[in-house]
Amino acid sequence: VNVIAPGLVNTQLIGTEVSTVDWNAQAGQLQLVPRAAAPEEIVKFVCFLLSDDAAFITGSVQAIDGGILLKM
Amino acid sequence: VLAISQAQGGEAYAVVADVTKNADNRRIVGETLTKYGRLDVSFINAGTGERVSITELDEDLLDKLLATNVKGVAYAFQYQLPAIEKSGGKGSILVNSSCAGSRATANPDFRSGGVYAASKAAANMLAQYAVSVCHCTGTHLEY
Numbered sequence: 459v460n461v462i463a464p465g466l467v468n469t470q471l472i473g474t475e476v477s478t479v480d481w482n483a484q485a486g487q488l489q490l491v492p493r494a495a496a497p498e499e500i501v502k503f504v505c506f507l508l509s510d511d512a513a514f515i516t517g518s519v520q521a522i523d524g525g526i527l528l529k530m
Numbered sequence: 531v532l533a534i535s536q537a538q539g540g541e542a543y544a545v546v547a548d549v550t551k552n553a554d555n556r557r558i559v560g561e562t563l564t565k566y567g568r569l570d571v572s573f574i575n576a577g578t579g580e581r582v583s584i585t586e587l588d589e590d591l592l593d594k595l596l597a598t599n600v601k602g603v604a605y606a607f608q609y610q611l612p613a614i615e616k617s618g619g620k621g622s623i624l625v626n627s628s629c630a631g632s633r634a635t636a637n638p639d640f641r642s643g644g645v646y647a648a649s650k651a652a653a654n655m656l657a658q659y660a661v662s663v664c665h666c667t668g669t670h671l672e673y
Contacts (some may be wrong), residue, residue: 459661461625461654463632488639508571508622517661519654523629530635 460507460515465523466494490525549576549602550594559609568617574606574625577650581642592645599649600656607660625657 466485486492503522506512521527535542545561547554562569578598580591603625614621630643631650640647 459623459625459657459664461627461657463627463629463650463654465629484639488637504573504624504626507624508573512622517658519627519632519658521629521632526629527633530629530633530637530640 459517460512461519462500462503462507463519463521463523464495464500465489465526467497467500468494469497485524488526488529489523490528493524495522495524549606550597552601552605552608555602555605556609558606559613563613563616569610569613570617570621572606572610572614572621572623574603574610574623576602577626577628577653579646582645583642584644587645595645595649596652599646600652603653603656607656611660611664623657623660625653627653627657 466481466489468481481494482492485494500522503520507515507520532542532544543561543565545558547558549555559569576598578595580595582588582591607623610623614623628646628650630640630647631652631654634644634647
């Protein structure tokens with residue numbers, strides 16, 4: 459059992475429901491990596507954590523946030 | 531998800547459910563076991579991201595946020611952990627939380643995110659205690 463802790467991700471949800479917000483501009487202010495993540499960048503990590511290759515990782519909260527925690 | 535999976539040559543089976551309902555979480559796992567006979571991996575992904583200041587709480591909004599982000603995760607573990615155990619105990623569960631659940635901040639950009647952050651912090655704790663439960667009860671969940 460593990461947890462992922464993403465930052466800003468450019469999903470259809472934020473694209474449609476909050477379309478007035480420029481998420482890449484937001485990310486530039488909040489994160490070290492100045493853009494929102496593509497969903498595919500999260501998916502690759504999800505697949506790894508659910509795979510046998512991640513067998514030694516358990517009980518962890520994995521940041522995948524473009525460095526947002528370092529600027530909070 | 532069903533269409534994407536099938537377009538890539540995979541097999542998929544969809545269950546329409548409301549994760550805030552205990553019975554629906556039981557049904558998701560039950561139908562999976564009926565269809566495939568076992569549960570190996572789970573991505574607990576459903577969540578909602580309403581932003582509301584603590585001083586302007588709306589009861590319905592708060593209930594929706596906590597029901598999806600906290601109760602939904604708790605109910606998922608309730609049925610998925612035993613299902614993986616019955617499948618041989620070699621499985622993996624991953625919760626989609628948020629960086630907001632890892633640390634509080636005084637950054638004004640996050641001032642309406644306190645309740646959301648609290649719900650994600652709760653999801654993190656549920657996941658880590660799920661690991662603990664596996665080990666304490668002898669469930670041989672490998673990872």
